Amino acid sequence: MAxxxxxxxxxxxxxxxxxxxxxxxxxxxxxxxxxxxxSSEMAQIVARENFLRRDTAISIWVVRQTNIHxxxxxxxxFFVNRAxxxxxxxxxxxxxxxxxxxxxxxxxxxIDDLVRDAKR
Amino acid sequence: MDxxxxxxxxxxxxEQALAEYLLQLADDELAVGQRYAEWLGLAPDLxxxxxxxxxxxxxxxxxxxxxxxxxxLGVGCADxxxxxxxxxxxxxxxxxxxxxxxxxxxxxxGFCFDVLEQIRLAAALxxxxxxxxxxxxxxxxxxxxxxxxxxxxxxxxxxxxxxxxQRLNEAVESLWLDLPDLFSLGTAGNILFKxxxxxxxxAELRQxxxxxxxxxxAHAGLAxxxxxTRSDKNGRLGQHGAALVELLQTFAEVYRTNPVAVx
Amino acid sequence: MSPGSQVxxxxxxxxxxxxxERGEKIEATDWMPEExxxxxxxxxxxxxxxxxxxxxxxxxxVPKAPNLRRKLALIAKVQDExxxxxxxxxxxxxxxxxxxxxxxxxxxxxxxxxxxxxxVFHMDAPTWADAGVIGxxxxxxxxxxxxxxxxxxxxPYGRILTRICAEESFHMQHGESIVLALAExxxxxxxxxxxxxxxxxxxxxxxxxxxEMSGASLRMMDYRIRTRTNEELRQRFIGRYAPxxxxxxxxxxxxxxxxxxxxxxxxxxxxxxxxxxxxVRENTGPKSQERLQMRKQAHEGQxxxxxxxxxxxxxxxxxx
Numbered sequence: 178m179a180x181x182x183x184x185x186x187x188x189x190x191x192x193x194x195x196x197x198x199x200x201x202x203x204x205x206x207x208x209x210x211x212x213x214x215x216s217s218e219m220a221q222i223v224a225r226e227n228f229l230r231r232d233t234a235i236s237i238w239v240v241r242q243t244n245i246h247x248x249x250x251x252x253x254x255f256f257v258n259r260a261x262x263x264x265x266x267x268x269x270x271x272x273x274x275x276x277x278x279x280x281x282x283x284x285x286x287x288i289d290d291l292v293r294d295a296k297r
Numbered sequence: 298m299d300x301x302x303x304x305x306x307x308x309x310x311x312e313q314a315l316a317e318y319l320l321q322l323a324d325d326e327l328a329v330g331q332r333y334a335e336w337l338g339l340a341p342d343l344x345x346x347x348x349x350x351x352x353x354x355x356x357x358x359x360x361x362x363x364x365x366x367x368x369x370l371g372v373g374c375a376d377x378x379x380x381x382x383x384x385x386x387x388x389x390x391x392x393x394x395x396x397x398x399x400x401x402x403x404x405x406x407g408f409c410f411d412v413l414e415q416i417r418l419a420a421a422l423x424x425x426x427x428x429x430x431x432x433x434x435x436x437x438x439x440x441x442x443x444x445x446x447x448x449x450x451x452x453x454x455x456x457x458x459x460x461x462x463q464r465l466n467e468a469v470e471s472l473w474l475d476l477p478d479l480f481s482l483g484t485a486g487n488i489l490f491k492x493x494x495x496x497x498x499x500a501e502l503r504q505x506x507x508x509x510x511x512x513x514x515a516h517a518g519l520a521x522x523x524x525x526t527r528s529d530k531n532g533r534l535g536q537h538g539a540a541l542v543e544l545l546q547t548f549a550e551v552y553r554t555n556p557v558a559v560x
Numbered sequence: 561m562s563p564g565s566q567v568x569x570x571x572x573x574x575x576x577x578x579x580x581e582r583g584e585k586i587e588a589t590d591w592m593p594e595e596x597x598x599x600x601x602x603x604x605x606x607x608x609x610x611x612x613x614x615x616x617x618x619x620x621x622v623p624k625a626p627n628l629r630r631k632l633a634l635i636a637k638v639q640d641e642x643x644x645x646x647x648x649x650x651x652x653x654x655x656x657x658x659x660x661x662x663x664x665x666x667x668x669x670x671x672x673x674x675x676x677x678x679x680v681f682h683m684d685a686p687t688w689a690d691a692g693v694i695g696x697x698x699x700x701x702x703x704x705x706x707x708x709x710x711x712x713x714x715x716p717y718g719r720i721l722t723r724i725c726a727e728e729s730f731h732m733q734h735g736e737s738i739v740l741a742l743a744e745x746x747x748x749x750x751x752x753x754x755x756x757x758x759x760x761x762x763x764x765x766x767x768x769x770x771x772e773m774s775g776a777s778l779r780m781m782d783y784r785i786r787t788r789t790n791e792e793l794r795q796r797f798i799g800r801y802a803p804x805x806x807x808x809x810x811x812x813x814x815x816x817x818x819x820x821x822x823x824x825x826x827x828x829x830x831x832x833x834x835x836x837x838x839x840v841r842e843n844t845g846p847k848s849q850e851r852l853q854m855r856k857q858a859h860e861g862q863x864x865x866x867x868x869x870x871x872x873x874x875x876x877x878x879x880x
Contacts (some may be wrong), residue, residue: 189870190662191342193653210720211650212344213663215869216453216876222446223344226351227643231727250587334622334631337638338615339858341865342663343646350639354632361628376627400865453872454865461868551626551688558746560626560688560738 192241194220196228199236206238217241314488315426316372317388318495321483321533322417323363324389327379329410330356331544332397341400348446352407355439362436366428380552384541388483391532392475394541401454401464406472408447409510413479414440416505420497429494448513455517466519477525480506483533580784585715588654596783599776600714601655603785608648609670610677614698615641616851617681621691633734634691640727647720654716664859671856673843679836680763682845689742689749689756695735697760701767701797703728708793713784743808750810757805758813764801765814765831768794798826 191213197206209228214220220239229237248255264270275285333353340346364375372378393410397403418440421433454461480503482489489495507524514521530536551560573593579586586592615638622638625631649666656666669675680698685691706725712718742753769777769790780786798817805812816829839845843852 189867190664191866191870193650210647211654212646213342213650213653214344215866216873218449219453219869222449223348225442226348227344227646230347230351230639230643247589250590331623334635337619337622337635338612338642339854341858341862343612343642343649346642347639347646350635350642354635354639357628357632357635361632364628379628380626400862454868456875457868457871458875459868459871460864461871464864547623550624551621555746555748558749559741559744560630 191215192243194224194239195242195245196220196224197238197240198228198232198234199238200232200234202235206236211242212239214239310488311492311494312370314485314492315494316367316370317483317485318489319363319367319370319372319429320378320388321485323360323367323378324387324532325393325410326356326360326363327548328387328389328393328541328544329407330354330360331548332393332395333403333407335397336403352443352446355443359436359439362432366432369428376552377556380549381556384537384545385535387532387535387537387541387545389532389537389541390475390479390481391528391530391537391541392472392479394532394537394544395472395475396540398468398471399464401461402468402471404447404450404454405465405468407443408451408513409472409476409479411440411444411447412506412509413502415444416502416509417495417497420495423493423496425493452513452516455514455519458518462518465517469519469522473522473525474528477528478531478533481531481533483531580713583784584713585718586713587715588651595779596785597655597658599780599783599785600717601652602776603780604648604652604655604717605666605669605675606677608645608652608666609675610681611641611648612645612667613670613677613681613851613855615645616854617683617685617847618691618694620685621688624688625691626688630738633737637695637731637734640731644724644727647724651716651720667855667859671852671859676840679766679840679845680760681851682839682843682848683760683763684846686759687752687756689738689752690759692735692738692742693753693756693760695731696739697735697757697764697801698767699728699731699735700801701764703732704793704796704800705768708788709786711784711787717785739808743810753808754810757810761813762831763836764797765794765828766833766836768797770833794828795826798828799824802826 192215193211193213194217195211196209198209199206212220212223212227214223217239221237224237224239278285330353333349333356336346336349336353338346340349360379361375364378367373367378368375392406395402395406397406415437418433418437421429422437424430424433451465454465456462480499482495482499482502486499490498503524511521530538532541572591576586576591576593576596586596618634618638618641622631622634625634649663653661653663653666666675670677680694680701685694703725706721706728710718710721710725712721739753742749771789771791771794773781773790777786777790781789799819802812802817802819814829816827818827819825820827839848843849
């Protein structure tokens with residue numbers, strides 16, 4: 178709610194709510210747009226028809242825009258994560274294992290094998 | 298056609314009562330859907346314009362559903378039933394044909410109607426007429442949003458006090474006069490109940506409605522008033538005001554130029 | 561000359577223009593030249609308001625639609641127009657934040673004359689056929705324009721245009737469906753359709769703007785807010801729609817209209833630029849004032865509703 182609402186009735190206006198939609202149980206909430214509304218309840222009610230009158234979904238979040246803290250698009254360094262070697266974080270950093278297993282006449286276990294086992 | 302009939306014990310009397318009831322449902326939805334659609338481009342804010350438009354689409358789509366059930370019963374073709382019947386053959390509640398006046402009236406009427414819809418639909422789920430029970434299941438899911446929407450608006454306009462509550466109060470005062478036939482089942486009530494087509498009496502309908510509406514009046518800070526028992530017009534018997542004549546005049550303006558043409 | 565070079569010593573401007581020229585996308589919170597921001601606001605505000613005002617001509621036909629299916633489709637279509645207005649205004653509002661502008665200001669600008677809207681929405685729609693032809697030609701033209709903006713340098717605009725174009729394709733089908741039904745219909749229905757096409761064609765020629773583009777439009781090209789000229793868009797429109805109208809056995813009210821296969825260009829009669837221009841600037845079209853009044857009534861006449869909803873939230877918060 179805007180700070181001015183109680184003090185100055187002439188400058189009252191709706192707040193902006195950003196809208197996030199989850200489409201299926203294993204999906205994430207994804208940003209889809211924004212609405213202006215008098216309250217979070219009304220924001221939810223109108224968001225449903227403003228964004229989901231054709232598509233299906235299972236959850237809507239509305240978040241007051243002023244509550245979003247964002248990074249800067251210009252500061253690309255903020256997102257640098259591979260400027261130096263980070264292969265120790267990845268599967269690809271451990272290609273030797275397979276060769277060594279071969280020497281022991283065994284095959285390396287992959288995550289896919291274990292997932293397949295779990296589903297059996 | 299035969300398919301639809303097999304689900305109900307079809308003596309002529311029951312079938313007539315069923316058709317009567319389906320007309321009440323269809324005509325209710327048509328009148329209120331048409332009134333709602335008049336808000337297009339005129340709602341208090343753009344977001345609400347979009348939301349409210351969905352509700353008018355739903356109501357009109359429900360009327361099409363009920364007219365199609367009538368078509369399956371051999372009563373007439375759906376669009377003809379919607380377009381060609383004069384006012385004195387319409388079975389909608391007088392409340393739903395009234396012009397929308399202002400936003401407070403629209404919300405108050407919408408809330409009153411949506412509570413009624415929920416009760417009717419809950420009963421229809423147990424109808425011995427299977428197509429109605431099956432339709433009710435789908436329609437009820439859409440109506441839940443309508444009720445949430447109307448109830449939220451109704452309570453908040455009241456909670457705000459001032460002009461909004463005053464307008465809401467005036468709206469309630471005006472629509473209260475038109476309430477009685479909302480609970481009427483016209484000439485069909487007894488047979489509908491006995492045959493199980495609608496396992497619900499007028500008295501139950503009125504009581505349940507009152508129980509469900511009352512708490513929102515309290516939340517909205519509005520005084521409760523007792524329900525009027527009769528009004529000068531019962532829409533279920535084809536008695537209507539000038540508002541319906543005007544509504545239908547507009548509704549069928551293009552259709553009437555050539556009812557057999559494909560549009 | 562690129563815009564960046566005009567501002568000596570402003571390295572941010574130079575960097576910005578480099579980003580534009582590399583085809584990068586700009587986001588709402590990025591630094592941007594004030595000129596870019598103002599051009600975007602002007603374009604997107606006008607676009608959004610055009611959608612909102614575009615609801616009115618078809619709204620008139622909603623109560624009279626000749627069968628329930630057409631009625632449902634038309635309500636859904638008008639709903640989309642308002643919805644597109646909402647999406648576009650949200651983008652414009654976020655851009656206008658530094659100027660302290662909110663939704664209410666964006667709407668008030670319509671009836672105080674500070675923002676213009678497309679000429680087509682000043683026109684009357686006298687018959688049911690107009691409801692169809694608006695979907696057919698006006699939405700057809702709008703999609704051509706909007707599709708050309710999908711690659712706009714301003715990412716939030718491009719994002720919502722993707723959504724808008726998807727919905728507009730329903731509008732196009734809806735309009736064509738009405739038009740085709742009338743074209744296959746009775747003598748009277750065909751005549752009604754023919755009249756409507758004659759009614760809307762000159763408006764559509766004006767719709768894309770003059771071949772000689774304004775300074776602001778050219779600057780929008782520099783900033784890659786838009787990437788196609790008015791004339792390119794108009795040529796595409798004629799190329800798509802003139803053959804289809806002829807295929808229906810109907811005429812277009814332009815004796816000069818013809819296609820040159822060697823240049824692939826259409827010759828056409830210029831619309832009355834002054835008449836249309838004056839209409840858009842001064843709101844003097846057949847329906848301008850009536851529709852502006854509707855918008856004003858919707859907004860000002862119902863300020864009490866919005867105020868009440870805010871007050872209810874304040875009271876509720878205080879009660880907790």
